[in-house]
Amino acid sequence: MSELESVVELTRGAVVESRHRVHVAVVDADGTLRACSGDPELTTFWRSSAKPIQALAVVDDGAFERFGLTLRELALVCGSHSGTAAHVRVAEGILDKIGLTAEALACGPHPPFDSAARRGLEEQGLEPVRLHNNCSGKHAGMMAVARARGWEPDGYHRVEHPVQARLLTEVARWTQRPAEAIGLGVDGCGVVSYAMPLRHMALAYASLAAAARRGEHGPATVVEAMAAHPEMVAGEGRICTDLARVTEGRVFAKMGAEGVYCVGVPGAELGIALKVEDGNMRAIAPAVAGVLRELDLISEDDFGALHRHVFREVSNTRGEPTGEVRPCICLQAAGPDGAAHPGADGGTA
């Protein structure tokens, strides 16, 4: 455990009403812990932050070339999209190229994250379908891997299917966590989700960042896709998309449900994993931006450009402002031995 704690606070008037504790691991490509806050060894689920690692198999197993997938489509495989018509079309495009339809998707439907898209469905009296599931790109990618490997796609979401065994190997490789030490659970979209300490998630992003920087084909293609099409990784107004845009692709970043977030920084060959202890998504963007600013991985200008994500005004049913959500980040530098040493001056906001 670090001696320093990071929180995201909700204020009401001059009082802090609620607090979200944030655990952070900052790791380099050698696996050395470079900075932390709270408990960098905290075990939790990687959720959708695992998608860029899972997407590597789409390139490395040949599906990307064989089916003529585009970087835009690969970005959607890495993404948790907002369910707009554009996202749905790209997901359908992948399925079409691999000779399947939306019927093959195992993910359940949920209303689009994008409010205009959601209202659009409601106004037309339409129910959301599986393509609207924020993970439909990932699911299409999994079936693309199955197709490329000659495996029957049916049941691709189940832990016993060869595509899931293949992806677990990929996850174990990049996290340097033995497969048998990775906890398994069922994700919101029905596929396998991976539990491990934050430090291992951060290592995977650091290693992916370093491999992309070296120009290794799979890593470089995935990172390029996320940088070139940030609107496919999430959607308008969302932190993953805006972070890629503001930094012009100097970082790649992916949210996961229940307050998980991972960032890779190719230039610095660093990976960051954080978890909002309680899983509340409202704390994610302030926490991520605060951590990146504390580490000087984004500039003061970048931080300013993300202002509406970082300091989020909260208003009531009358439309009056009542307070804000804001980060209070204190990172502890870790030595070359990877042990945490007090000393970093902290305190975003």
Place this chain on the structure above:
Amino acid sequence: MSELESVVELTRGAVVESRHRVHVAVVDADGTLRACSGDPELTTFWRSSAKPIQALAVVDDGAFERFGLTLRELALVCGSHSGTAAHVRVAEGILDKIGLTAEALACGPHPPFDSAARRGLEEQGLEPVRLHNNCSGKHAGMMAVARARGWEPDGYHRVEHPVQARLLTEVARWTQRPAEAIGLGVDGCGVVSYAMPLRHMALAYASLAAAARRGEHGPATVVEAMAAHPEMVAGEGRICTDLARVTEGRVFAKMGAEGVYCVGVPGAELGIALKVEDGNMRAIAPAVAGVLRELDLISEDDFGALHRHVFREVSNTRGEPTGEVRPCICLQAAGPDGAAHPGADGGTA
């Protein structure tokens, strides 16, 4: 700070994915801390858990008798209702008796908490109105106090209005917290909200419980109203309503937004205040039921009857179970000096 911590956990498979820390103060009518967990001195907003105390003014200032209000109507004044047609009718009834209409309500509209009521509005193409605001009963009660005292109701929600000064006095009296030490903020419905340590909130409920037990008119009437009409305090399927029903009125209990909850126990002359540190409402019911069971204030049978609130199954977009929300409550007994002493054996679930 207590040495023991209480949490509500979200599991996925065999792994705990997210944790909600819970702070608890259990106080008797003398103001002595009898048990605690986390930080019983934690300052946060009382939010809607202040409503039963605010409702005392409706009885004590004569509005209840003068306007011929019913116990059912008084229960709605104490409540955060679900916005069903029945709730809306009762709120309209109060306004009608005091010679006002829904136009006078200062609270903003929000969709009903009750899903059938919400769908009903949507299907009729209707927007929610101010009467649907869960606080509309409280607002009507505030205007009833203004009417009884001969104050112009207009602007009753603002801190400078005499009705808000009157209610702050009531809050200060029951919490034994000087008015100038009570933090003020704007609530979700636009009226004044009060910030103070949990211990003071618990004291107010203990004192109200004891006063009701002694048969004092205002307290006894408010507690009787909540016991007689639990469906007006919240609504079907909600913990405040089900707790009153399961205990047959042996406890009165009121939720507040951002994870606050207060319980009064007339038979034991105890008050309990708890706060889910991060404000997440999903942790409230497991925490409250866990604390009450730990204190033996509800029986094993009562606890069992509340099972679906206490151990809440979580499922994914495919409808598959993925885990559960469950309490893990450890209370520390406090001595007659009110200081926390380790020693209570804890551990719900």
